[in-house]
Amino acid sequence: MPRKEILDQIQKYTHPFRIASGKGFQLRDFDPGDTCGLNMEKGEAAELLQRGTRWLAEEQDMLYAQDRWSLLLVFQAMDAAGKDSTIKHVMSGVNPQGCQVSSFKQPSQEELAHDFMWRYVTRLPVRGQIGIFNRSYYEEVLVVRVHEEILKRQRLPPAFMGARIWDERLADIAHFEEYLTRQGVVILKFFLNLSRGEQKKRFMKRLDNPEKNWKFSVSDVQERRYWDDYMGSYAAAIAATASEHAPWYVVPADNKWFTRLVVAAAIVEAVEKLNLAYPKVSPEQKKELAAARAELAREA
Template sequence: MLRGDIGKNITRYVDPFRITKGADFRLKDHDPGETLGLKMDKSEAAELLASGSEWLAKEQEMLYAQGNRSVLILFQAMDAAGKDSTIKHVMSRINPQGCDVVSFKQPSDEELSHDFMWRYAAHVPARGRIGIFNRSYYEETLVVRVHEALLEKQKLPPEFVGKRLWDERLADIARFEDYWTRQGVLVLKFFLNLSPTEQKKRFLERLDNPEKNWKFSPSDIAERRYWDDYMHAYEEAIRATASKAAPWYVVPADNKWFTRLIVAAAIVEAIDKLDLAYPVAPELLQQQLAAARAELAAED
């Protein structure tokens, strides 16, 4: 358990970015460059992040042993916001046998022949496991909303494609998350809030550095042209689906070290509240363990 000053400090840093009531949420109120006045060099940030990752590894083992809960962590962001590197650094000490990272690409013909949540629901983590969605079902209210021509591929009956489509999809998502929560799934949603200025800087770094050219795609520039449309879509999604049970964390993404620390702190705080513990062996098993110990001792 996180107690005393440690727990209070984590909550103090996480609270400004946690959204549990979306009605009054405005993206413009959240500064992508915010660091809450923290100043530290890379080595200090890395050391603090390592401590959080080690703690997560211990909690993961108890989550697996207890076997009645799971954790679903979603990452959404514009290109170059640092989703991949955040997952890499925050989850660096997690046992890969108990964690699944799923990156959702363009849907296949089979996936398009089902409802929009079908391919995502199949990857919700089993009890005892941590699941990470690198992009998620929210893409169905983001990229599909910005590029409505994509709806044609989903072959919806015409009467269900109307002005309320996006509100209805967001309401459906909120109900899915409410359902998963009641099944023991802890749902944590992160929007890495990057500024267009910082995105431009990172794009240029990818273009100028041959070792980073592989990270760049011409589609990145094409999507950048729709920045305002995407920000509107994100704002609407967070407003409609933020809840106490499945909160959004709007994390400043202009400073990668700060992004990673806040994401780690939010996950640590949320999992700590599950009050995980190793299961206590029943009496019969304890007797069997004692007998096994006695037999091994007798060999000496």
């Protein structure tokens, strides 16, 4: 299938969920169970996902060789939305040497002693590489906003702890992403939009399966009590930071196979726009290569 035809297909599964402007954004307008009319029995989704992962592997090789751009993939979601499995499946064909996954847990004392962006900045991808943030600096306007006792541990001067702190942090994040874009960092942000009912089903499966018990934490149930607060925080974050240069994708997450398809399609579509190519060999380099080949050929 020609690339243009694949891209045309891909757009059907990315554009409905792509948010490049927060104006008028309402999270309730997005159905966590949406599949754009696809189902796995048709095989179309599985085939397109395979094509997408192979294509991404080819593009990553050129990204690494060209050494000009870098790609930052940000994943945010409620627990059990499938971040880990999505990253695993979508990036399955990518060379590990050109990709780094960073998962951000509770901050250390050293991290708390710095500004809220510090620990994330230190893990940004270098040129030619793909960086994946499994949770990210958006936690600073999500979990910290829902649980303001966490904010107190950051020991900010009282003058900067006012009612505008969340708007100010969101503005800081938006400016930071604009800055990164001007440095050649392509930013894609994915909110895996899981329904409360589907999260309950997945938690129950973890509890019922002894081999999955390790994935469950009592705090997971406790956090469900703040579901509406989290949804409000996600809606505010997406509305304030969605842009053409750093779009959000509100990805339906109730069907994992469709989640993976949308994420893979969005990455392929964005990387294809870079028009990546292998570096051209100069005439001088060609002479050097010819000389090296001749020397090797002379060896006994």
